[in-house]
Amino acid sequence: MKSIVLLSSGLDSTVAFKEAYDKCDEVMCVTFDYGQRARKKEIEFAKAICKKFGVKHTIIDLPWYRTFRGALTGREELPEISGRDLDNREITQKTAEAVWVPARNVVFLAIAAALAENYRYDLIVTGFDAEEAATFPDNTSGFVESFNGMLKSGTLTHPEIYVPLISMSKTEIVKRGLKIGAPLEWSWSCYKGEERPCGACESCLRRKRAFAAAGTEDPLLERL
Structure with a gap:
């Protein structure tokens, strides 16, 4: 069994990577540079994960995507939210729309499908949850x-999308990652690409809540 992992180095994709690494005979990770604010950190951390586990790593540049709308690409301001609003659907629906990159996962999976068919990979692994x-x-x-x-x-070879975390919350993903030895210390969730996570964007808040609920410290913050 061979798999291509879409590895942004976020919490979800890092745990999904370890699931694939444990399950498959061969793994290749793909990281996209589409002009996102945190691209340098995401690529740096994805490289570190792949080096640690000795797997192939391909970085795909999508320069045309950098002009697309959305807060992740810096075309709009990042939305602000408080931790108490994380379960407020009305608020989080608006923040999701603000950071939405048009058809991003459609584009990413289509590229991964082409790679999978060309190199005869069986699975395309993502961290959807x-x-x-x-x-x-x-x-x-x-x-x-x-x-x-x-x-x-x-496609002729019919690769399949594999989503091992599809039914999990962030807290469950943290617990699963700790159990299987996922390199959480090399996972980057922050929407920004500064030296340390900002701790205030929605992605940071969800990560912070997940580790607190799991009753453990964030190994990334301990490493930095």
């Missing part, structure tokens, strides 16, 4: 099911 799926439609099981259906008719 239940908490993200609440506000991001391209993280849902329905989206994955539809894309897998397309891969059956749109």
Whole structure:
């Protein structure tokens, strides 16, 4: 079994990577540079993960994406939110729309599908999860099911999207990552790309809450 892992070095993709690493005979990680604010940190950490585990790593530059709208690419301001609002669907739906990059996972998975077919990989692994799926439609099981259906008719080798975390919350992902030895100390969740996580963006807040709920310190903050 061979897999391509979409590795942004975020918490979810880092744990999904370790799931694939343990499951498969061969793994290749793909990281995208689409002009996102944290791209330098994401690429740096993804490289460190791949080096640590001795797996192939491909960085794909998408310069045309840098002009697309959205707070992640710096075209708009990052939304501000408090920790008490993380479960307020009305608020988080608006913040999700603010950081939305048009058709991002459609583009990423299409590229991964081409790589999988060309190099005969069986699985395309992503870190989609239940908490993200609440506000991001391209993280849902329905989206994955539809894309897998397309891969059956749109490719000759029929690679399959594998989503080991699809039913998990961030807290459950932290617990799973700790259990299987995922390199959480090399996972970067912050929307910004500064030397340390900002601790205030929605992604940082969700990560902070998850580690607190899991009853453990964040190994990234201990390492820095």
